[in-house]
Amino acid sequence: MSKKVLVLAEAREGALRNVSYEAIAAGKQISNGGEVVSVLLGDSVKDLASELGKYGADRVITVEHPHLKQYTSDGYGQALLAVIEQEDPEAIVFGHTALGKDISPKIASKLQIGLVSDVTSIEGEGEAAVYIRPIYSGKAFEKVKVKDGIEFITIRPNNIAPLAKEASKVADVSSLSVDITNLRTIIKEVVRKSSEGVDLSEAKVVIAGGRGVKSEEGFAPLKELADVLGGAVGASRGACDADYCDYSLQIGQTGKVVTPDLYIAAGISGAIQHLAGMSNSKIIVAINKDPEANIFKVADYGIVGDLFEVIPLLTEEFKQL
Numbered sequence: 001m002s003k004k005v006l007v008l009a010e011a012r013e014g015a016l017r018n019v020s021y022e023a024i025a026a027g028k029q030i031s032n033g034g035e036v037v038s039v040l041l042g043d044s045v046k047d048l049a050s051e052l053g054k055y056g057a058d059r060v061i062t063v064e065h066p067h068l069k070q071y072t073s074d075g076y077g078q079a080l081l082a083v084i085e086q087e088d089p090e091a092i093v094f095g096h097t098a099l100g101k102d103i104s105p106k107i108a109s110k111l112q113i114g115l116v117s118d119v120t121s122i123e124g125e126g127e128a129a130v131y132i133r134p135i136y137s138g139k140a141f142e143k144v145k146v147k148d149g150i151e152f153i154t155i156r157p158n159n160i161a162p163l164a165k166e167a168s169k170v171a172d173v174s175s176l177s178v179d180i181t182n183l184r185t186i187i188k189e190v191v192r193k194s195s196e197g198v199d200l201s202e203a204k205v206v207i208a209g210g211r212g213v214k215s216e217e218g219f220a221p222l223k224e225l226a227d228v229l230g231g232a233v234g235a236s237r238g239a240c241d242a243d244y245c246d247y248s249l250q251i252g253q254t255g256k257v258v259t260p261d262l263y264i265a266a267g268i269s270g271a272i273q274h275l276a277g278m279s280n281s282k283i284i285v286a287i288n289k290d291p292e293a294n295i296f297k298v299a300d301y302g303i304v305g306d307l308f309e310v311i312p313l314l315t316e317e318f319k320q321l
C-alpha cells in the first residue's frame with residue numbers, strides 16, 4: 001500500500017540543507033509510490049521550493065511568517081501542526097539535526113504518536129518499511145517496525161543518499177497561512193560566531209583533533225588539510241575542555257554526530273563517548289603516537305606517528321591530486 005509522507009525541509013541563510021533532499025529520498029521509500037509533500041518554513045522561502053521538486057518532492061507547502069525567520073520550537077511547532085492537520089499524513093520525516101532533534105519529540109507528544117529517531121537506513125518500502133537506528137552509543141543497531149498510527153522518523157544526515165536531481169521536474173507549490181501567536185520566545189537578533197567553511201554535521205570529510213593537538217595553534221595544520229580536502233574541522237571533548245577550540249566543534253555523545261565519507265582523527269585516544277559521534281563514518285583514519293590507542297580499533301587505516309609530522313605530509317600529497 002502506498003502512503004502519504006510529509007517531509008520537513010531545512011533552510012539556512014537562504015539555502016536548503018542537504019538533509020532536506022535526504023529526507024525526501026527517505027520519504028519516497030516509505031511512501032511506496034504515494035505522495036511526498038515537503039514543508040518549508042521561514043519568513044521568505046518560496047524561492048527555494050522549486051528545488052525540492054527537482055529532488056523528488058511531489059508537492060511543496062510553504063508557511064511564511066516573520067516569526068518563522070529564526071527557529072523557535074513554539075513557532076515551528078504551530079506551523080507544522082497546522083500543516084499536519086491539513087495534510088493528514090501517514091508518515092512524517094525530519095532530519096536528525098539540531099532543529100529536528102528539538103522539534104520532533106514536541107510534535108510527537110502533541111500528536112500522541114511514537115518517534116523513531118536517528119534512523120541511519122531503511123529496509124523495505126511502504127507497509128514493509130523497517131527503520132534501522134544505532135543504540136548504546138553506536139555499539140549496536142536495532143530494527144524498528146511501526147505497527148500502527150503515523151510513522152514518525154528522524155534521519156541522521158549523510159546516511160540516506162538523496163535522489164538524483166531531475167532539473168525538469170516541477171513540484172506543485174502552495175502556501176499555507178498560519179497565525180503564529182502567543183510565542184513564549186521571540187528571537188530579536190542572532191549574533192553569529194564567525195565560522196568559516198563547511199558545516200561540520202554535513203561535511204563529507206572531517207579532520208578532527210584531540211588533546212594531542214596540544215594548543216589552539218596546533219589546529220592550524222588540521223585546518224589546512226581540511227581546506228585542501230574541502231572538509232570541516234572537528235574536535236574531541238578533550239580538545240574543547242582544554243580550550244584549544246570551540247565546543248561547537250565537539251564530536252561525540254554530548255557533541256555532534258557525524259558520518260562523513262572520510263574521518264581523520266588526529267591525537268584522539270578514542271574514548272567511547274567520542275566513538276559515539278563518529279564510528280559510523282565510512283572511512284576512518286587514525287593518527288596517534290600510541291600504537292595501543294583505542295581509536296585504532298575502529299580505524300580502517302591507522303598511522304602510528306606524530307600528527308605534526310603526518311598531517312603536513314598528507315596535506316602536501318593531497319595538494320598534488
Ligand code: FAD
Binds near residue numbers: 237250253266267289
Ligand atoms: P586524550 O584521551 O587525552 O587522548 C589524546 C591522544 O592524543 C592520546 O591517545 C595520545 O597518544 C595522542 N597524542 C598526543 N600527542 C600526539 C601527537 N603529537 N601525535 C599523535 N597523537 C598524539 N569526549 C568526546 O570526544 N566527545 C563527547 O561527546 C564526549 N562526551 C562525554 C560525555 C561524558 C558523560 C563523559 C564522562 C565524557 C565525555 N567525553 C567526550 C570525554 C571522553 O571520555 C574523553 O575524555 C575524551 O574524548 C578524550 O579526548 P582526547 O581523545 O582528545 O584526549
